[in-house]
Amino acid sequence: MKKLKGLIWVPVSCMLVLFITGCNVDKDSVKEEITGKTKQSAEVVTIENEGMTIEYEDAPTKAITVNQHVTEIMLALGLEDSMVGTAYLDDVIYEPLQEAYNKVPVLAEGYPSKEQVIAAEADFIYGGWTSAFNEKNIASREELQDLKIDTYLQSSSVKVAPTIDDVYTDIRNIAKIFRVEERGEELISHINRDIDEISEKIPKIEKPLDVLVFDSGETEVYTATQNFMNTLITMAGAKNIFGDIEDNWATVSKEDVVERSPEVIVVIDYGSTTVEEKIEFLKTDPALSQTPAVQNERFVVLPLSAASEGVRIAEALEILVKGFYPEVY
Known part of the structure:
Protein backbone atom coordinates (compact mmCIF):
# COMPACT_ATOMS: atom_id res chain seq x y z
CA MET A 1 0.00 0.00 0.00
CA LYS A 2 1.19 3.53 -0.78
CA LYS A 3 0.56 6.35 1.66
CA LEU A 4 1.10 10.01 0.98
CA LYS A 5 -0.44 12.96 2.76
CA GLY A 6 -3.86 13.63 1.31
CA LEU A 7 -3.66 10.54 -0.93
CA ILE A 8 -5.45 7.24 -0.75
CA TRP A 9 -4.43 4.14 -2.67
CA VAL A 10 -5.18 0.79 -1.10
CA PRO A 11 -5.30 -2.74 -2.44
CA VAL A 12 -8.70 -4.38 -2.72
CA SER A 13 -9.33 -7.70 -0.98
CA CYS A 14 -12.27 -9.29 -2.67
CA MET A 15 -13.99 -12.26 -4.23
CA LEU A 16 -12.13 -11.63 -7.48
CA VAL A 17 -8.78 -12.20 -5.76
CA LEU A 18 -10.03 -15.50 -4.33
CA PHE A 19 -11.30 -16.49 -7.75
CA ILE A 20 -8.03 -15.67 -9.52
CA THR A 21 -5.82 -17.36 -6.94
CA GLY A 22 -7.78 -20.56 -7.26
CA CYS A 23 -9.67 -20.65 -3.97
CA ASN A 24 -12.96 -20.89 -5.83
CA VAL A 25 -11.92 -22.54 -9.10
CA ASP A 26 -9.48 -25.34 -9.81
CA LYS A 27 -7.00 -23.98 -12.39
CA ASP A 28 -6.60 -27.47 -13.86
CA SER A 29 -10.27 -27.39 -14.78
CA VAL A 30 -9.57 -24.38 -16.97
CA LYS A 31 -6.96 -26.35 -18.93
CA GLU A 32 -9.40 -29.23 -19.26
CA GLU A 33 -12.07 -26.83 -20.51
CA ILE A 34 -9.69 -25.43 -23.15
CA THR A 35 -8.44 -28.87 -24.23
CA GLY A 36 -11.84 -30.51 -24.30
CA LYS A 37 -13.57 -27.74 -26.21
CA THR A 38 -10.72 -27.38 -28.66
CA LYS A 39 -10.79 -31.09 -29.51
CA GLN A 40 -14.50 -31.06 -30.20
CA SER A 41 -14.34 -27.66 -31.85
CA ALA A 42 -15.97 -28.25 -35.18
CA GLU A 43 -17.85 -25.04 -34.53
CA VAL A 44 -16.27 -21.90 -35.98
CA VAL A 45 -16.33 -18.88 -33.67
CA THR A 46 -17.08 -15.64 -35.52
CA ILE A 47 -16.31 -12.34 -33.80
CA GLU A 48 -17.19 -8.85 -35.01
CA ASN A 49 -14.56 -6.49 -33.64
CA GLU A 50 -13.98 -2.84 -34.51
CA GLY A 51 -14.75 -3.11 -38.21
CA MET A 52 -13.25 -6.56 -38.71
CA THR A 53 -14.93 -9.95 -38.89
CA ILE A 54 -12.66 -12.79 -37.78
CA GLU A 55 -13.42 -16.50 -37.84
CA TYR A 56 -11.66 -18.81 -35.41
CA GLU A 57 -11.75 -22.48 -36.37
CA ASP A 58 -9.75 -23.32 -33.25
CA ALA A 59 -8.73 -21.54 -30.10
CA PRO A 60 -5.42 -19.68 -30.51
CA THR A 61 -2.45 -21.45 -28.90
CA LYS A 62 0.27 -18.83 -29.41
CA ALA A 63 -1.25 -15.57 -28.25
CA ILE A 64 0.53 -12.30 -27.51
CA THR A 65 -1.00 -9.57 -25.36
CA VAL A 66 0.00 -5.93 -25.59
CA ASN A 67 -1.15 -3.42 -22.94
CA GLN A 68 -1.56 -4.35 -19.33
CA HIS A 69 -5.31 -4.46 -18.89
CA VAL A 70 -5.80 -7.01 -21.66
CA THR A 71 -2.87 -9.07 -20.39
CA GLU A 72 -4.61 -9.24 -17.03
CA ILE A 73 -7.87 -10.35 -18.67
CA MET A 74 -6.08 -13.25 -20.36
CA LEU A 75 -4.35 -14.28 -17.13
CA ALA A 76 -7.56 -13.98 -15.09
CA LEU A 77 -9.15 -16.37 -17.60
CA GLY A 78 -6.35 -18.85 -16.89
CA LEU A 79 -4.93 -18.62 -20.41
CA GLU A 80 -1.22 -18.18 -19.66
CA ASP A 81 -0.45 -21.56 -21.25
CA SER A 82 -1.96 -20.29 -24.50
CA MET A 83 0.41 -17.29 -24.57
CA VAL A 84 3.85 -17.01 -26.17
CA GLY A 85 4.46 -13.42 -25.17
CA THR A 86 3.31 -10.21 -23.56
CA ALA A 87 4.39 -6.57 -23.62
CA TYR A 88 3.73 -3.03 -22.42
CA LEU A 89 2.94 -2.76 -18.70
CA ASP A 90 1.74 0.52 -17.20
CA ASP A 91 2.99 -0.48 -13.76
CA VAL A 92 3.35 -3.67 -11.70
CA ILE A 93 1.12 -6.56 -12.71
CA TYR A 94 -1.95 -7.21 -10.56
CA GLU A 95 -0.53 -9.15 -7.60
CA PRO A 96 -2.91 -12.17 -7.75
CA LEU A 97 -1.82 -12.66 -11.37
CA GLN A 98 1.92 -12.37 -10.81
CA GLU A 99 2.61 -16.12 -10.72
CA ALA A 100 0.77 -16.67 -14.01
CA TYR A 101 2.44 -13.61 -15.54
CA ASN A 102 5.88 -14.98 -14.69
CA LYS A 103 5.21 -17.95 -16.96
CA VAL A 104 4.82 -15.76 -20.05
CA PRO A 105 7.84 -14.37 -21.95
CA VAL A 106 8.07 -10.58 -21.94
CA LEU A 107 8.82 -9.56 -25.53
CA ALA A 108 9.34 -5.83 -25.03
CA GLU A 109 9.01 -3.02 -22.51
CA GLY A 110 6.80 -1.15 -24.99
CA TYR A 111 5.23 -2.57 -28.12
CA PRO A 112 7.06 -5.50 -29.73
CA SER A 113 8.18 -5.20 -33.34
CA LYS A 114 6.51 -7.07 -36.16
CA GLU A 115 9.69 -9.15 -36.41
CA GLN A 116 9.44 -10.17 -32.75
CA VAL A 117 5.83 -11.20 -33.24
CA ILE A 118 6.73 -13.32 -36.26
CA ALA A 119 9.70 -14.88 -34.44
CA ALA A 120 7.38 -15.91 -31.61
CA GLU A 121 5.18 -17.67 -34.21
CA ALA A 122 2.16 -15.86 -32.83
CA ASP A 123 -1.30 -16.82 -34.10
CA PHE A 124 -3.20 -14.13 -32.16
CA ILE A 125 -2.53 -10.63 -30.81
CA TYR A 126 -4.79 -9.02 -28.21
CA GLY A 127 -4.32 -5.24 -28.09
CA GLY A 128 -5.66 -2.88 -25.48
CA TRP A 129 -5.26 0.41 -27.33
CA THR A 130 -5.57 1.40 -30.99
CA SER A 131 -1.90 2.39 -30.99
CA ALA A 132 -0.92 -1.29 -30.90
CA PHE A 133 -2.06 -1.82 -34.45
CA ASN A 134 -0.28 0.68 -36.66
CA GLU A 135 2.87 0.80 -38.76
CA LYS A 136 4.81 2.69 -36.09
CA ASN A 137 4.33 -0.09 -33.57
CA ILE A 138 3.49 -3.70 -34.50
CA ALA A 139 1.56 -3.53 -37.79
CA SER A 140 -1.95 -2.87 -39.03
CA ARG A 141 -4.57 -5.50 -38.29
CA GLU A 142 -4.97 -6.06 -42.01
CA GLU A 143 -1.26 -6.75 -42.47
CA LEU A 144 -1.25 -9.13 -39.51
CA GLN A 145 -4.25 -10.95 -40.96
CA ASP A 146 -2.29 -11.43 -44.20
CA LEU A 147 0.44 -12.99 -42.05
CA LYS A 148 -2.15 -15.45 -40.63
CA ILE A 149 -2.12 -13.68 -37.28
CA ASP A 150 -5.58 -12.93 -35.90
CA THR A 151 -6.15 -9.88 -33.74
CA TYR A 152 -8.58 -8.48 -31.21
CA LEU A 153 -8.79 -4.83 -30.14
CA GLN A 154 -10.39 -4.04 -26.78
CA SER A 155 -13.58 -2.30 -27.92
CA SER A 156 -14.34 -0.83 -24.51
CA SER A 157 -10.98 0.96 -24.61
CA VAL A 158 -11.75 2.55 -27.97
CA LYS A 159 -15.37 3.68 -27.78
CA VAL A 160 -16.56 6.90 -26.19
CA ALA A 161 -18.54 6.53 -22.94
CA PRO A 162 -17.93 2.81 -22.38
CA THR A 163 -20.02 0.99 -19.78
CA ILE A 164 -19.21 -1.98 -17.59
CA ASP A 165 -21.26 -4.10 -19.97
CA ASP A 166 -18.90 -3.06 -22.78
CA VAL A 167 -15.96 -4.39 -20.74
CA TYR A 168 -17.88 -7.59 -20.09
CA THR A 169 -18.55 -7.96 -23.81
CA ASP A 170 -14.80 -7.90 -24.42
CA ILE A 171 -14.21 -10.48 -21.69
CA ARG A 172 -16.94 -12.69 -23.14
CA ASN A 173 -15.50 -12.38 -26.65
CA ILE A 174 -12.03 -13.43 -25.49
CA ALA A 175 -13.51 -16.28 -23.47
CA LYS A 176 -15.45 -17.39 -26.54
CA ILE A 177 -12.40 -17.19 -28.83
CA PHE A 178 -10.42 -19.38 -26.42
CA ARG A 179 -13.39 -21.67 -25.67
CA VAL A 180 -13.50 -20.88 -21.95
CA GLU A 181 -16.95 -19.30 -21.80
CA GLU A 182 -17.76 -20.72 -18.36
CA ARG A 183 -14.60 -19.20 -16.93
CA GLY A 184 -15.55 -15.87 -18.47
CA GLU A 185 -18.99 -15.88 -16.87
CA GLU A 186 -17.52 -16.82 -13.48
CA LEU A 187 -15.01 -13.98 -13.75
CA ILE A 188 -17.75 -11.46 -14.57
CA SER A 189 -19.90 -12.78 -11.71
CA HIS A 190 -17.10 -12.25 -9.20
CA ILE A 191 -16.40 -8.73 -10.45
CA ASN A 192 -20.09 -7.89 -10.12
CA ARG A 193 -20.23 -9.19 -6.55
CA ASP A 194 -17.29 -7.03 -5.57
CA ILE A 195 -18.84 -3.97 -7.22
CA ASP A 196 -22.13 -4.54 -5.40
CA GLU A 197 -20.35 -4.81 -2.04
CA ILE A 198 -18.42 -1.58 -2.59
CA SER A 199 -21.43 0.30 -3.99
CA GLU A 200 -23.37 -0.34 -0.78
CA LYS A 201 -20.87 1.83 1.09
CA ILE A 202 -21.33 4.91 -1.10
CA PRO A 203 -23.15 7.52 1.02
CA LYS A 204 -26.21 9.35 -0.23
CA ILE A 205 -25.27 12.99 -0.75
CA GLU A 206 -27.25 15.92 -2.10
CA LYS A 207 -24.55 17.27 -4.40
CA PRO A 208 -22.02 14.97 -6.07
CA LEU A 209 -18.35 15.84 -5.56
Missing part, protein backbone atom coordinates in the same frame (compact mmCIF):
# COMPACT_ATOMS: atom_id res chain seq x y z
CA ASP A 210 -16.77 17.69 -8.48
CA VAL A 211 -13.75 15.69 -9.65
CA LEU A 212 -10.86 16.43 -12.00
CA VAL A 213 -8.83 13.60 -13.51
CA PHE A 214 -5.23 14.74 -13.84
CA ASP A 215 -3.25 12.67 -16.31
CA SER A 216 -0.49 15.09 -17.24
CA GLY A 217 0.30 18.56 -18.52
CA GLU A 218 2.29 21.68 -17.76
CA THR A 219 0.95 24.57 -19.83
CA GLU A 220 -2.45 22.83 -20.19
CA VAL A 221 -4.15 19.88 -18.54
CA TYR A 222 -4.66 16.51 -20.21
CA THR A 223 -7.74 14.95 -18.63
CA ALA A 224 -10.26 12.13 -18.91
CA THR A 225 -13.57 13.16 -20.42
CA GLN A 226 -15.96 10.35 -21.43
CA ASN A 227 -13.65 7.35 -21.15
CA PHE A 228 -13.96 4.56 -18.59
CA MET A 229 -12.60 6.75 -15.79
CA ASN A 230 -15.67 8.93 -16.23
CA THR A 231 -17.80 5.79 -15.86
CA LEU A 232 -15.96 4.84 -12.66
CA ILE A 233 -16.33 8.34 -11.17
CA THR A 234 -20.06 8.27 -11.89
CA MET A 235 -20.35 4.81 -10.32
CA ALA A 236 -18.66 6.25 -7.23
CA GLY A 237 -21.40 8.87 -6.95
CA ALA A 238 -19.28 11.82 -8.06
CA LYS A 239 -19.11 14.06 -11.15
CA ASN A 240 -16.26 14.38 -13.63
CA ILE A 241 -16.03 18.14 -14.26
CA PHE A 242 -15.10 17.51 -17.91
CA GLY A 243 -17.53 14.66 -18.46
CA ASP A 244 -19.54 16.87 -20.82
CA ILE A 245 -16.86 16.66 -23.53
CA GLU A 246 -17.75 13.98 -26.07
CA ASP A 247 -14.40 12.27 -26.40
CA ASN A 248 -12.25 9.90 -24.35
CA TRP A 249 -9.54 12.44 -23.52
CA ALA A 250 -9.12 16.19 -23.93
CA THR A 251 -6.59 18.93 -23.37
CA VAL A 252 -8.16 21.78 -21.42
CA SER A 253 -6.89 25.13 -20.18
CA LYS A 254 -5.90 25.74 -16.58
CA GLU A 255 -8.38 28.59 -16.51
CA ASP A 256 -11.18 26.18 -17.38
CA VAL A 257 -10.08 23.84 -14.58
CA VAL A 258 -10.08 26.70 -12.07
CA GLU A 259 -13.49 27.88 -13.26
CA ARG A 260 -14.97 24.39 -12.80
CA SER A 261 -13.51 24.27 -9.27
CA PRO A 262 -12.76 20.58 -8.60
CA GLU A 263 -13.15 19.42 -5.00
CA VAL A 264 -11.07 16.27 -5.55
CA ILE A 265 -8.31 15.49 -8.06
CA VAL A 266 -7.78 11.92 -9.23
CA VAL A 267 -4.11 11.58 -10.16
CA ILE A 268 -3.42 8.86 -12.72
CA ASP A 269 -0.34 6.82 -11.82
CA TYR A 270 1.74 5.50 -14.72
CA GLY A 271 4.82 6.28 -16.76
CA SER A 272 8.05 8.02 -15.88
CA THR A 273 6.49 11.00 -14.06
CA THR A 274 5.79 9.94 -10.48
CA VAL A 275 2.67 10.67 -8.49
CA GLU A 276 4.72 12.82 -6.14
CA GLU A 277 5.98 14.91 -9.05
CA LYS A 278 2.47 15.36 -10.42
CA ILE A 279 1.10 16.46 -7.06
CA GLU A 280 4.00 18.82 -6.49
CA PHE A 281 3.22 20.41 -9.85
CA LEU A 282 -0.43 20.87 -8.88
CA LYS A 283 0.55 22.42 -5.55
CA THR A 284 3.03 24.88 -7.03
CA ASP A 285 1.23 25.88 -10.22
CA PRO A 286 -0.07 29.47 -9.78
CA ALA A 287 -3.48 28.65 -11.25
CA LEU A 288 -4.18 25.02 -10.30
CA SER A 289 -3.01 25.52 -6.73
CA GLN A 290 -6.03 27.77 -6.21
CA THR A 291 -8.58 24.99 -6.74
CA PRO A 292 -10.43 23.65 -3.66
CA ALA A 293 -8.96 20.18 -4.27
CA VAL A 294 -5.38 21.42 -4.04
CA GLN A 295 -6.12 23.84 -1.21
CA ASN A 296 -7.56 20.99 0.84
CA GLU A 297 -5.04 18.40 -0.43
CA ARG A 298 -7.81 16.12 -1.73
CA PHE A 299 -5.83 13.83 -4.03
CA VAL A 300 -6.74 10.26 -4.94
CA VAL A 301 -4.12 8.13 -6.70
CA LEU A 302 -5.53 5.77 -9.31
CA PRO A 303 -3.17 3.40 -11.16
CA LEU A 304 -3.83 3.43 -14.90
CA SER A 305 -3.74 -0.36 -14.85
CA ALA A 306 -6.70 -0.41 -12.46
CA ALA A 307 -8.58 2.41 -14.20
CA SER A 308 -8.43 0.75 -17.62
CA GLU A 309 -11.11 -1.52 -19.05
CA GLY A 310 -10.01 -4.79 -17.48
CA VAL A 311 -10.59 -7.08 -14.51
CA ARG A 312 -9.78 -4.50 -11.83
CA ILE A 313 -13.01 -2.50 -12.01
CA ALA A 314 -13.88 -3.22 -8.38
CA GLU A 315 -10.39 -2.25 -7.21
CA ALA A 316 -10.60 1.06 -9.08
CA LEU A 317 -14.08 1.73 -7.70
CA GLU A 318 -12.95 1.01 -4.14
CA ILE A 319 -9.97 3.34 -4.49
CA LEU A 320 -12.29 6.13 -5.63
CA VAL A 321 -14.93 5.51 -2.96
CA LYS A 322 -12.31 5.46 -0.19
CA GLY A 323 -10.77 8.64 -1.56
CA PHE A 324 -14.05 10.48 -2.07
CA TYR A 325 -15.67 9.41 1.23
CA PRO A 326 -12.93 8.50 3.73
CA GLU A 327 -15.46 8.79 6.55
CA VAL A 328 -17.30 5.62 5.41
CA TYR A 329 -14.21 3.42 5.77
